[in-house]
């Protein structure tokens with residue numbers, strides 16, 4: 393059961409996005425600079441802790457081996473609901489899972505055979521947190537303690553970004569003191585909220601080592617995650633490494649592999665500035681597990697030298713809370729003389745929350761939009777219009793303030809242009825995320841001859857699943873009813889990153905890979921079919937619910953219209969326009 397479900401998710405959500413034409417790949421392969429790792433004449437060592445791996449393999453119990461779990465006690469379910477509203481994950485399940493739980497091994501088989509230098513430098517590990525749930529945070533720390541060679545830890549710096557929870561002060565200090573002997577902890581309690589980026593800067597300033605590892609407080613470190621991340625930095629100053637980030641979902645705290653084969657994906661963003669994955673460029677089999685260049689990092693988990701971190705800025709000090717700093721830093725690295733590498737033999741699992749509460753800053757501004765617009769203004773050159781025109785309502789009224797210093801800094805670092813980024817760093821970005829992605833149709837999706845519309849109960853986090861319901865059509869359309877059958881053949885919110893997904897007929901982040909999010913509109917029968925389950929969306933007017941049902945042209949409750957715009961040319965020539973998946977209508981995998 394668990395296995396089945398896991399497969400399902402991997403299949404639909406976590407594969408790298410598809411590269412369209414094989415010819416393109418070949419061209420790109422040739423034109424991509426190959427990475428030269430330092431040739432080191434040093435003693436190598438197998439850093440795997442086989443004793444721990446063996447002990448873990450024998451563990452049994454709740455949530456062990458990364459298994460997903462559910463609550464059964466009615467009282468607990470009720471209490472968990474309250475906590476869920478606050479923390480965005482099922483934290484009572486976390487309380488019941490051991491802080492030392494075992495995890496599945498998703499490293500590629502060959503990673504076991506890899507050796508790393510015997511003499512590696514000690515690392516300052518920096519974790520930023522604000523109002524993190526205690527047992528989730530504890531598991532992060534225990535996994536770190538259990539799965540990191542202690543001789544490689546200079547210190548662990550915990551930066552408390554002005555949390556409001558009492559347990560994150562004295563009780564945390566005592567917990568750390570009692571549970572992690574032999575490791576130096578430095579807990580920094582910030583007197584006011586700094587935001588993620590400035591809190592990282594505070595942590596980095598305090599670091600004693602030249603080698604910094606920056607992480608999040610809701611992770612599970614995996615076997616041998618550290619040595620592979622350090623190695624590429626050894627003889628190079630301007631290299632930043634990121635692990636493969638596996639997923640722990642918020643519902644059952646189940647651990648998933650990130651992408652099939654576990655060889656990693658390249659990171660990118662689409663024109664909505666959402667983090668997206670791209671396929672790796674083909675390389676010889678022998679070097680498949682070597683670190684490879686990636687255009688964009690997710691931002692929360694990386695290793696960097698302290699000198700380099702401060703040399704590049706590291707962040708525009710005006711950026712607030714969180715958001716877009718990963719794009720800024722990725723551009724700084726890739727355009728200003730550095731290298732950003734993903735390291736396939738290092739895995740760290742990260743819990744993705746169901747939602748993120750703070751969309752707005754205390755001051756009421758849309759801080760994510762603010763940060764994005766600042767980064768775009770400074771870095772995107774003439775391409776900035778493509779970001780703005782997709783979300784006119786969002787960006788129009790944001791005043792980004794003074795950009796003089798940020799722009800000066802870009803000059804000082806002698807950074808290349810955004811055009812260079814698109815041509816040389818991520819030459820497949822425009823292939824996967826073209827600028828002129830004409831939608832097939834948009835507007836409200838209204839049941840024919842009825843005043844009811846599809847609505848996504850979107851609550852703020854594009855990465856999460858939200859219920860899709862039938863509701864009275866609002867005029868003018870509210871954002872949650874304003875949908876588009878996009879160039880990617882998905883049905884998405886026009887103003888926010890969220891796609892209709894056949895998984896429980898919910899919404900989730902648009903992954904652009906077809907599968908559960910692959911829909912087809914038949915302009916004659918007016919049916920909307922999901923290409924993964926081959927069923928049609930059907931309305932139930934009695935209780936305003938929706939379901940997937942066997943397609944039947946005679947059923948009125950399967951007939952929908954896009955009430956603002958339909959591109960008949962494009963829809964009636966379905967396979968000629970839009971994103972092509974291998975064999976239209978057939979999932980490409």
Ligand SMILES: *[C@@H]1O[C@H](CO)[C@@H](O)[C@H](O)[C@H]1NC(C)=O
Nearest residue numbers: 490491492493534537538571
């Ligand atoms: C977790 O493991 C540590 C050893 O690393 C041990 O001291 C501790 O008691 C364990 N805690 C639990 C709750 O199993």
Ligand SMILES: *[C@@H]1O[C@H](CO)[C@@H](O)[C@H](O)[C@H]1NC(C)=O
Nearest residue numbers: 960961962963964965966968
């Ligand atoms: C679909 O494409 C064909 C071939 O290019 C073209 O002849 C036809 O007019 C197109 N149909 C529509 C409705 O535009």
Ligand SMILES: *[C@@H]1O[C@H](CO)[C@@H](O)[C@H](O)[C@H]1NC(C)=O
Nearest residue numbers: 830831959960961962969970
């Ligand atoms: C309809 O789609 C075609 C193909 O993508 C595009 O060339 C055309 O401009 C679109 N028409 C409108 C009105 O958007």
Ligand SMILES: [Mn+2]
Nearest residue numbers: 608692742743
């Ligand atoms: Mn996170």
